[in-house]
Amino acid sequence: MRLGLAFVRRKSKATSLSKSPKGGAPRARNAQSKKGGSRKDNGPKRSFAAKRDNRDGRDTRLARDARGGQKENTAVNRSNRREQPRSAPAPVAVEPIVREHKPTSARFETPASVLPVMVEMNGWEDYALLDMGHGQKLERYGRYTVIRPEAQAMGAPRLSESEWKRADAIFTGDVEEEGPGRWKFAKQVDEIWQMKYGPATFNGQFMSFRHVGVFPEQAAHWDWVGQQIKKADRQLKILNLFGYTGLASLLPAALGAHVTHVDASKKAIGWARENQELSGLEDKPIRWICDDAMKFVEREVRRGNTYDGIILDPPKYGRGPNGEVWDFFENVPHMLACVRKLLSPNAQFLLMSSYAIRASFLSSHELMRECLDGLPGTIESGELAIRELNGPRLLSTSLFSRWSAPDNTKAEGA
Secondary structure, eight states: OEEOOOOOOOOOSSOOEEOOTTSOOOEEOOOGGGGTOOOOOOSSOOOHHHHHHHHHHHHHHHHHHHTTOOOOOHHHHHHHHHHSOOOOOOOOOOOOOOOOOOOOOSSOOSSEEEEEEEEEEOOBTTEEEEEEETTEEEEEETTEEEEEEOTTOOSOOSSOHHHHHTOSEEEEEOOSTTOOEEEEESSOEESEEEEEETTEEEEEEOOTTSOOSOOGGGHHHHHHHHHHHHHHTSOOEEEEESOTTSHHHHHHHHTTOEEEEEESOHHHHHHHHHHHHHTTOTTSOEEEEESOHHHHHHHHHHHTOOBSEEEEOOOSEEEOTTSOEEEHHHHHHHHHHHHHHHBOTTOOEEEEEEOSOSSOHHHHHHHHHHHTTTOSSEEEEEEEEEEOTTSSOEEEEEEEEEEEOOTTOOOTTO
């Protein structure tokens, strides 16, 4: 199937729309001032406290009306509010959030800390960061070059404008990190095309959330996990949470690891299994599980299962197959506390990447130290970045923290 479509936005002349700050439906902005109207003068501007009092009085009246009472005259209401003290609102029962309390040592003597660490990915045969600037990046995925929004590309492009115009596809529309948008194509392109990394062959596809089925900068972490597998010199049991299209599962499996791949999206699981078939790795021990990652981890803890290596690549926000809500800041601490219990006595590594969050790598580093307090080995934290092809610049893509056991030493106490 081939694509060759262009999309055009139209603006309404009557009102302008703005998004709700909480992601709700758009709301119309009042355009009265633009038409020459003026606001009515309602006297001196009220203070915030006055506004709050009026709001509380309004809520009291609405509650009384809902019980069947009649509305009183506005003037009488105002008089009553002046003469009678305002009663406190009725208490509302709130379900407390209960989290496991586990004391940790004050100094975190182990594991050792190494930070900051800048991990570079220089591209490979089927991927390259060609250029970046003015809030965009120019990349090559296999036989196609694409332009996508990139907030951290704040400088100016190195390549000429004509080089950018040769791109096969450009992502337009919503520029939020996980917001839907549209691809515009300069020519007909394949809906699906194939790429390779090492022993893995995988499909690329133009997705509505600006992605194409792979996060190329993760190649640096794929290689690091491969090094941990080879260093262990035994078959490792690996858990890959938020596994997406499966590259971080296929590559360890190709090295002999037994992998459990978990993702909440049936589509992503199907895509990953197609990639397994394309790679000729059907005989490798991979369990494909469509489930909410948090619920799966909690069940594994109750079952007493353990793993020698765990990979986490959680989103900022997400939903499970049954509507479960994932929020990075709310859920990651509990997730890591559970993951600690899943590390076997011979555990080799734990790797967590963080995308599109307003935090520092130091935050995830300290959280990792707290959760792994007392283990031998080392925690490294920093940023993952892509280097431009034939250029001096680096593009930061994500934060990470990763723990590895010391050489030839069991991680006792995991």
